[in-house]
Amino acid sequence: MADIASTRDRGNRSTDDGGTTKQGREPKNWRPFLLLIPAFVIVSFFFLAPLIDVFVRSITDPTLGIQNYVWLFTTPTNMVVALRTFGTSFLVTIVCLLIAYPYAYLMTIVSDRTRNMLQLFIMLPLWTSILVRTLAWLVLLQDTGPINGLLESLFGIGPLPLIRSTFGVALGMSQVLLPFMVLPIYSALAKIDKRLLPAAANLGARPVTAFFTVYLPLSRPGIFAGSVTVFILGLGFYIIPALLGSSKEIMMSALMYQQISGFLMWGHGTALGIFMLTTTIVVLALVGRLSKGTSLFAGRVK
Amino acid sequence: MRPETSPSALDQNERELRQLHLNTEIISVINDAGISLRDVTKRYGKKAVVDAINLVIEPGEFMTFLGPSGSGKTTTLNMIAGFVSATEGLLHIYGKPVAKLPAHKRDIGMVFQNYALFPHKTVAENIAYPLDRRKIAKAEQKTMIAGALDMVRMGEFGDRYPAELSGGQQQRVALARALVYKPRVLLMDEPLGALDKKLREWLQKEIKRIHREVGSTFVYVTHDQEEALSLSDRIAVFNNGRIEQVGSPAELYQRPETLFVGRFLGESTVLSGSLVNTVGGTSTLDVSGHAIRVPGEKNSTSLAILIRPENITLCAEGTESESSDVNTLPVTVLDANYLGSAWRCEVQLPDGSTGTVREAHSAGVREPGTRAVMRWNVDSGVLLEDTGEEGVSLT
Numbered sequence: 001m002a003d004i005a006s007t008r009d010r011g012n013r014s015t016d017d018g019g020t021t022k023q024g025r026e027p028k029n030w031r032p033f034l035l036l037i038p039a040f041v042i043v044s045f046f047f048l049a050p051l052i053d054v055f056v057r058s059i060t061d062p063t064l065g066i067q068n069y070v071w072l073f074t075t076p077t078n079m080v081v082a083l084r085t086f087g088t089s090f091l092v093t094i095v096c097l098l099i100a101y102p103y104a105y106l107m108t109i110v111s112d113r114t115r116n117m118l119q120l121f122i123m124l125p126l127w128t129s130i131l132v133r134t135l136a137w138l139v140l141l142q143d144t145g146p147i148n149g150l151l152e153s154l155f156g157i158g159p160l161p162l163i164r165s166t167f168g169v170a171l172g173m174s175q176v177l178l179p180f181m182v183l184p185i186y187s188a189l190a191k192i193d194k195r196l197l198p199a200a201a202n203l204g205a206r207p208v209t210a211f212f213t214v215y216l217p218l219s220r221p222g223i224f225a226g227s228v229t230v231f232i233l234g235l236g237f238y239i240i241p242a243l244l245g246s247s248k249e250i251m252m253s254a255l256m257y258q259q260i261s262g263f264l265m266w267g268h269g270t271a272l273g274i275f276m277l278t279t280t281i282v283v284l285a286l287v288g289r290l291s292k293g294t295s296l297f298a299g300r301v302k
Numbered sequence: 303m304r305p306e307t308s309p310s311a312l313d314q315n316e317r318e319l320r321q322l323h324l325n326t327e328i329i330s331v332i333n334d335a336g337i338s339l340r341d342v343t344k345r346y347g348k349k350a351v352v353d354a355i356n357l358v359i360e361p362g363e364f365m366t367f368l369g370p371s372g373s374g375k376t377t378t379l380n381m382i383a384g385f386v387s388a389t390e391g392l393l394h395i396y397g398k399p400v401a402k403l404p405a406h407k408r409d410i411g412m413v414f415q416n417y418a419l420f421p422h423k424t425v426a427e428n429i430a431y432p433l434d435r436r437k438i439a440k441a442e443q444k445t446m447i448a449g450a451l452d453m454v455r456m457g458e459f460g461d462r463y464p465a466e467l468s469g470g471q472q473q474r475v476a477l478a479r480a481l482v483y484k485p486r487v488l489l490m491d492e493p494l495g496a497l498d499k500k501l502r503e504w505l506q507k508e509i510k511r512i513h514r515e516v517g518s519t520f521v522y523v524t525h526d527q528e529e530a531l532s533l534s535d536r537i538a539v540f541n542n543g544r545i546e547q548v549g550s551p552a553e554l555y556q557r558p559e560t561l562f563v564g565r566f567l568g569e570s571t572v573l574s575g576s577l578v579n580t581v582g583g584t585s586t587l588d589v590s591g592h593a594i595r596v597p598g599e600k601n602s603t604s605l606a607i608l609i610r611p612e613n614i615t616l617c618a619e620g621t622e623s624e625s626s627d628v629n630t631l632p633v634t635v636l637d638a639n640y641l642g643s644a645w646r647c648e649v650q651l652p653d654g655s656t657g658t659v660r661e662a663h664s665a666g667v668r669e670p671g672t673r674a675v676m677r678w679n680v681d682s683g684v685l686l687e688d689t690g691e692e693g694v695s696l697t
Contacts, residue, residue, distance in 0.1 A: 198385050199418035201405040203479070204435035210406075213431070217422050 051277075054270045061267035068271035078255070078272070085252040086279075088169055088241075089234035093181075095174045096230050097223065100181035104222070107182075108189045122179045130176060134243045137172050138163060141244070168244035169251075173237055180233060181226035188222025228287050232280055252276055318399070322392075333397040336361035336519035337382060337487060342391030344377050351377050353543040354391070359521065361396070361486075364513050366522045368530040368566070369540030376491060378540070379523050383489050384408045396486055406435075411480030411488040411518070415495050417472040419464040425451070425475050426460035432483045450478040453512060470501045474508070481516060490522045494529065506533055527567045531555065539563045555610070561686045564608040571614065571657035571676075573607045573631070574688050585685055590652035594629050596683040606688040611660035613682035616647060616667045617675045629683070631676045633657065638668040649676060 058068050072078050107118050125133060140147055141162035148159040162168055192215065200210035238253040245251065250258070252272065260269035319329045332338045337359040344352040352374040359365045367375035380386040381393065384405030393401040400408055419428050426447050433443045451457045454474040464472055473493055480488055490509075494502040510533060513520050524530055530537050531551040539546045539554065539562070547554060547563045558564035561572065573594060575587035580599040587594050587605055596607045622630045633649040636656065645668065647659045659676065667674040 193416065193418060193421075195414050195416060195418040196420060198383075198405065199412070199414060200420075200431070201385075202383060202408075202410065202412045203432035204406050204409070204483075205431075206406055209435065214420055 054273050057266050058270035058274050061270070068267040069275075071268060072271050072275055081250060081252055081255050082275070082279075084166075084249060085235055088166060088173070088251065089231050091166075091170050092173045092177060092234045093227050093231045095170060096178050096181040097227060099174070100178060100185050100226065101219075101223075104182050104186040104189050107186050108192075122182050125175065126179050130239060133176065134172055134240050137168070137175075138243055141168055141171075163244050164246040166245070166249065169241050172240040172244045173234055176237075176240065177230045177233055180229045184225035184229065185219065185222040188219045188225075192218045224287060224290075228284065231283070235276060235280060319392075331358060332392070332394050334361075335359060335394065336363060336396060337521065338392070338394040339378070339382075340392040340394075342378070342381060342393055343389050344374075344381060344386060345389045350543055352381070352388075355543075355545055357538060357545060357548065359519060361519055362517050364510075364520045364522065364533060364535040366524060366530040366534035366537045367540055368524060368527060368537050370525060370566070373540035374543040375523050375525075375538075375540040379489055379491055379521060382487070382521065383410055383412050409483075409485055411483070411485035413473070413476045413480050413488070413490040413493045415492040417464070417469075417476045419472055419476055419479070421464050423463075424460065425456065425462050425464070425467070428464070428475060429479045429482050432479065436483060446482055450482040453481070453515065454478045454508070469497050470505060473497070473505065477509070477512065481512070481518075484516070485518060487519045487521065488516075490520065492524055493522075495524075495526075502529070509533065531567065537567075539566060541566075556684075558608065558684060558686065561606055561608065561689050564684065564686060569611050569658045569660070571609045571611060571651075571659070572655070573609075573651065573657075574653065574655075575605055575607065576603060577605055584680065589631065592631055592652065594631065594683075595626065595680045596629075596685045597681055598685040600685055600687060602687050604688040606686050608684045608686055609678050609682060611646070611658040612644075612662075614657075614659045614676055614678045615661055616649070616659050617677055618667055619673045619675060621675050621677075627680050629678055629680055633674055633676045635667055635670050635672045635674055637670055649674070 059066060061068070103118070103122075107115050110118065139145055142148070143159040143161075143163075145162075147162060151158040151160065162171075196214050196218075197207075197210050200214045201207070205213060236253055237251065238257070241251040242254060256269045256272045259265045259272065319332065324332075328340075332340070335358045337357075339355050339357045341354045341356060342352060343350055343354050355374075355378060367378060369375045377386055381388050382395070384400070384403060384407075388401055391401070392399065395408065395410070419425075420431065423431065429447045429450055430443050433446060438446070447460065448457070451460060454477050456471060456474050456478065459467065459471065459475070464475065467475065476493070493509075494505055497505065506529060509520075509522075522530075522533060534551055536548060536550055537554055538548045541562050547559045549557075551567075554563055554567050558567065564570050565572065573587075573589045575589035575594060577600075578586040578588050578593065580586075583597065583599065585596055585599050585605075587596060587607060589607070594607060616633075616635070617630075619632070622632075631652065633651055636648040636650050638645055638647040643662070645661045645666070647661070647668065649657050649659060651657050657676070
């Protein structure tokens with residue numbers, strides 16, 4: 001509140017100044033935006049322009065029209081792949097959430113030293129090549145790998161299809177995406193006042209009740225931020241599904257690669273890309289609306 | 303929700319107490335007390351943070367735990383609330399043993415220093431929280447919430463969020479939330495510590511009024527001695543995990559039993575000396591070569607006399623008294639400040655330490671550097687054992 005008030009205050013003061021010295025005020029307001037120019041140039045040339053190109057190709061290749069989108073929506077395989085992609089990404093989001101929440105909570109209650117260690121453990125995989133990590137999973141999880149070997153010698157089961165399956169893909173993706181869930185949740189949990197849970201207990205709430213009525217609602221912003229990040233990043237994964245997944249159960253990124261690189265169907269590939277982009281924006285908008293109502297002030301927001 | 307102690311449970315409780323070989327008198331004290339602590343100890347590793355505390359708080363009493371930080375007062379409060387478990391000892395609330403009861407079953411109200419309001423709930427929803435836990439019907443809740451908000455004079459603010467309120471308003475909401483379910487015990491952990499002086503004084507009055515209105519047992523933790531003196535029925539002074547003295551504010555101020563208590567509450571002038579003789583209940587001490595008389599007797603080689611500054615007057619040099627009712631001591635004026643209602647002078651005592659004098663009238667020796675004579679009635683001195691402790695800062 002204080003922030004809002006002081007910002008408003010500052011705003012008033014600057015308009016008052018503007019009334020008397022109008023020329024001195026105006027350059028001050030737009031000059032900082034010059035700082036955006038490098039970013040704007042880079043985004044325009046290397047992201048916006050290619051994106052427009054992708055969109056144009058999707059409606060002009062090979063001829064002008066919506067035939068690529070008709071193909072997209074009328075080919076059953078495409079819809080299966082899209083559903084599989086969203087499903088896997090959703091599964092990975094849930095797995096990451098279940099692992100990350102207790103981990104992030106642990107980070108809020110330990111000493112500074114231990115917290116730095118925990119943070120390091122989470123960041124370490126990020127600094128390792130994704131290809132190396134995925135190949136390591138491949139070695140571990142393959143039918144003749146150590147895990148299946150152990151399962152067989154101890155329990156006499158196996159070999160289980162740990163790779164070339166959704167399990168393998170979800171496992172590999174969860175590991176890579178975990179930091180993107182832990183960090184936002186941690187930053188949300190770290191802001192929660194530690195005295196709120198004793199206060200809830202004092203008012204008669206059992207520990208479980210206190211968690212669901214106080215702690216969880218207050219950590220919701222972190223859960224939303226982490227989930228959206230993991231979900232959207234998960235949609236675009238290529239290497240992990242390619243190495244750990246089955247070639248019969250491909251994901252969206254592989255389908256695009258196949259259309260463009262394999263069949264040289266630029267129109268199909270770009271239409272798939274635009275489809276993914278649109279769906280992602282829709283998901284973001286939905287979550288944004290959902291989290292706005294509940295994140296900080298449950299229910300009512302002016 | 304509220305587990306009333308049934309007669310058979312009380313019998314059981316009494317049987318358990320008998321098994322501890324406590325005599326009937328102590329058992330009846332425990333049963334009649336609002337809160338009873340017997341030999342309550344909290345150890346972290348080998349260090350006793352709270353060391354065998356015995357305290358009986360009467361039902362409906364306003365008790366303040368006063369002490370410097372680290373003296374064990376907050377730990378004791380947290381043991382009563384159930385946030386910290388006692389290592390040893392018996393803890394009873396209205397005759398019911400609670401040492402093994404988790405915090406959410408103790409049915410105690412608590413106000414925290416940082417308010418601990420739920421930021422995602424409105425003021426009314428915050429106050430409804432304990433009522434929801436007790437499964438009270440919504441219609442009934444409405445009148446209870448309105449009543450609680452009226453009591454703390456926050457009736458208009460039910461729909462606000464805590465972040466939209468000032469510190470004082472938040473603390474009043476916290477008070478309403480802690481009282482809405484009418485707990486028999488209300489604990490307050492430095493509730494006014496984060497507020498400015500004006501607001502603090504006003505809220506002190508409010509807390510006193512509310513205590514009169516609800517009649518619950520209040521336990522209030524503070525390190526601010528002025529706050530303790532103005533609020534409490536009785537004060538327990540904590541030091542190093544022990545209670546130094548329990549008594550009414552006036553008792554503690556006028557008749558401290560230890561030098562620590564005397565120095566912690568209010569201002570004081572302390573003279574160290576050695577015993578010369580004791581005649582007819584009055585002791586004479588040798589204070590830097592001057593014979594000083596004080597009521598009482600104590601068997602100790604190093605003694606101290608504590609005098610409150612308002613009981614001392616400063617006179618010009620050469621007015622040493624020969625009366626046996628009045629003590630005089632030569633001093634040097636160090637500093638004099640006009641406070642409006644009085645003059646507050648600092649003087650250097652013969653042994654080099656500093657004493658304080660507070661005089662209502664403006665006549666007297668005021669010039670820094672002047673030699674003067676400090677006079678006070680023998681009866682206004684308090685004889686104490688000199689534990690060699692330095693004065694505690696009052697912040």
